[in-house]
Amino acid sequence: MTHLCKETLVAVVNGQLPGPAIEVREGDTVAINVINKSRYNITIHWHGVKQRLNCWADGVPMITQCPILPNHSMTYRFNVTGQEGTLWWHSHVPSLRATVHGALIIRPRHGAASYPFVKPHREIPVIVGDWWQMDLVQLNKELKNGTYEYNATVAATINGKLGDVHNCSGKIEDGYVLEVEPGKTYLLRIINAALTSEYYFKIAGHRFTVVAADANYVNPYTTDVIAIAPGETVDALLVADASPAGSYYMVAQDIQPPITDYTEPKLIARGTVRYQSSNNGGEDEAPSSSDVPMAPEMPGLHDRMVSFYFHGNLTSQHRRSPVPTHVDDRLFVTLSAGSVCRHGQSCKRRGNIQESIILVTMNDVSFLLPTAAAAAPLLESHYYYGQNKTATGGGVDLHTLPDRPRKKFNFTDSALIHHGPKEERLEPTERAATARRFRHGATVEVVFQSTAVMQSHYNPMHLHGHDMFVLAQGLGNYDAARDVARYNVVDPPVKNTVLVPSLGWAAVWFVADNPGVWYLHCHYEYHASMGMATVFIVDDGTTADSTLPPPPADLPKCGHNNNLTPNELNPHVGKSDVSYINIV
Template sequence: MAASFFLAVAVAVVALAAGGGGGGGAEAATVEHNFVVHEMNATHLCNTTKIYVVNGQLPGPTVDVAEGDTVVVHVVNKLPHGLTIHWHGVRQIRSCWADGAGFVTECPIPPGRQHTYRFNVTGQVGTLWWHAHITCLRATINGAFIIRPRDGKYPFPTPAKDVPVIIGEWWQLDLIELDRRMMDGNFDDNPLSATINGKLGDLSNCSGTVEESFVLDVVRGQTYLLRLINTALFSEYYYRVAGHTFTVVGADGNYLTPYKTEMVTVAPGETIDVLMVADAPPGYYHMMALANQPPEPDLQIPVFTSRGLIRYAGAAANNNGLPVPMPVMPHQHNTMPSYYFRKNLTALALPERHRVPMHVDERLFITLGLGSICRGTNKTCQRRRGPETIVVATMNNVSFLHHNTSSLLERYYDGTSEGLYTEDFPDRPPRPYNYTNRELIPPGPLEEALEPTFKATKLRRFKYNTSVEIVFQSTTLLQSDSNPMHLHGYDVFVLAQGVGNFNPKVDVSKFNYHNPQLRNTVQVPRGGWAAIRFLTDNPGMWYLHCHFEFHIIMGMATAFIVEDGPTPETSLPPPPPEFKRCAANGFSQP
């Protein structure tokens, strides 16, 4: 890239009002950024790869605001592809138009065009993130979104410094081609490495030359707030620092009851805030991120790890001749540490307005798995991953049909949705079975009778102020992966989780109504379930999907319509002036 381009970007990426500090009870401000999205080449592991980035950065720029601020981001699309930017975890109260879910709340920004996102951050404090929400581009188009307390006070010791630690993946395959392959049911492609803040780490090398590592400089005795974000397309990660422990204090923009642990688990879409005291003898210490995955007979992927360094001030450059300590990590196929980590998390004393709804108006039981459809126009075909089928992902045996010419929100708001979607997303699967039977994983053979499914755009409508309870059930149908389920526009109470099939006669007694976590992304355990509850108090069109990219592309998704409330203050306003309708972006309505 030319130096003049980066100079222009550096000038453009400016907070017009000092929202980043957020301390001292300052008045709410407007924080403004320019995001220039473009291609550039990057060389890793002996190969030069074309990647997609914002402002020449990987990860992209951090949006740093205080609670109550207004955020304005001007996105300039210099890619040859359309894209949107999603503000992951931002509640978007009455600003659904700015949610940035491609073909759900807006049509993509065309090549060479620009779009402005404008929204408020109210009632949230902590770590969120932003990312592209078209195809697989979020692998490199992403960054941290930090919301600081307006008064500058935390319910834990104020850290000396806070640091985003963004765990991701390095793909050599072009991300647009990766998306095309996954739409065809191919999920055999893999990244080459894990990354920490865009660095592959010194476990990766090319012809004996090691890759660069992320280095965190610390001063002994000081406390650091690590803002862990998993931007990976494929994997949940374990994270640990040798010789140090963590105190978990937040997740997904909400405070948690402080919980001490030696290791953190973070799934795609999730954020975890931890305090780390630099209390080890001065020296160097490795941090490590390790991807977990199901054991055989699930399809196997390589071991993905990345490691960085903790470097103490005053430490000798050669670590006094001693080896740099390595953290002890779980086995790659041991997913139970993830389950137990989450079972130990509860919310800090919640404000009155965040009490769990004790009545339930609507109950859904949603199974999460894979299925298959016949290729072409065939009505019958050979199953069990045969060449005549396309493997798809499903919720209650429905694989979501993603449209690519219309915005669901725009058509809903205009009252022109006929023929685009139906509002009959099922409350439960079409027939019960042993959802966690391992004989449903190929080579089976029990999966053949259960895998046939279909593609359809089935949504669910809720009246305003409806109390909704959902039990997500991970299945072993064609695979036994976990499922990080993300609901746009809402935080949900995670009442409980368990291993095996959900049993309402037994498991409801495990629900935590006192201080459950509030999350926007819920990790449904491998071969297990998770129960959530929320109140539909934010009108609009809200995407619900798994945050494993191959699951979302293959159809593990739906959208919830939340109707307007009885007053203007409880209703979705018209599109703001900066919103560009699909027709204005060159998309014709069918």
């Protein structure tokens, strides 16, 4: 594809960017045949689909399946019972999801008349993304090696188009055009598919009524701006009630942390909302040169409070599951940064990139897929050998994710962002494959606490296979004695991706009632690639309908492939025997 005068090789699905929308009804069973004609190993993750008793279809390489090799295929089969709204699908191979993604829309079983809001005239997916002028596989390698310099994202996109805020040698980039009829109501299904940025989304002269988030209905509220982080979805009603004589810019602008160690380019995409008239026709028709759209006033580039209040306004409506009344397990998880020495050798500090690698961590551990026995994904090892087998060689050692960080300190002290004595003592970390195991049906509380150690980014934390009740969020350090009283246990929003504020915290509950091995990770790509992840293992229940069935017969097998090395896109070594998990 060519943008901004540069041709870039990208992986896409069915020749489209974004890829095709998958539209189903609640209760449907879905079969999707993925044929890999790319030169990379691929998996597809159905983001937000709970995959009840079907962890095999979750699509995470070496966690739930071996990757689909080039010139191979796999059919994903799953059902969407008990879910309605906007989800999406994307590659779960690092970085490739920037261009391998699309909407997954689940409508009510009995049609749009069942919506808990006015039936819209039309429903429109709006996918916000970013555009990279580099090979995305190379991006992932640079992130893992600690050599990426934060300068390859050049623009934002709306439905794959950059918009007229960008030009190349005087030629204006195409922008997405949404044509509307005066007085009609439209349901915008907004998805953030970007690798790195949370976005503010506005349409000049119009307001939104937010009605759902992450395929869960919320109590409607009206706003002129939507804040959406990577991995999140927001459903919003748009009434075409502005003057039909004008046209109006639709703008997505990235939100940057208030304090950074590097300069980030401002990312912005611009589309147009245009009213139908007898003088213009379809959505692809360009506006006339005399039609100058009205532009919205956007929040400041570093203004994160608009996002904080947007997410704080979400409350649930029509929950399918009751809010738990007790908690069985508690985790306090710091989301931080640190460094390790290359090749396990001693080194001075992170300042010398030849000696150390910068990583990100959960409770001081950076996640690293196990390689000692990469013959099978963790899920397959768990299914066949479980927790009660003793390792006798060739097994997978998963280290227990600690309940809390090893060191207690002022997590949000801004002095920690830059190198100094305070930061230096907190910087050393380690790499390991970590996991937590939960009995079936346990209610788990997780408090995510961001830290200022070498960074000040937000963290959109995505849990596979489960939704989370978002009880509260706050700025600064979490204090249980003070903050538990703030928990919303009446109508908390239900999310699969929870935004932990920059230099703040978020508290969630989830019920571990879906057996399998589920990935928990930050959806900010730098963080996902650099180790802000772990796995949650949910044990079987005592009945057949709470027990994980065996894997499908056509699940891909691990085998030799010279494309990539272990722990990159192809973290397996070609053995055919199944190993087992030993949590230590």
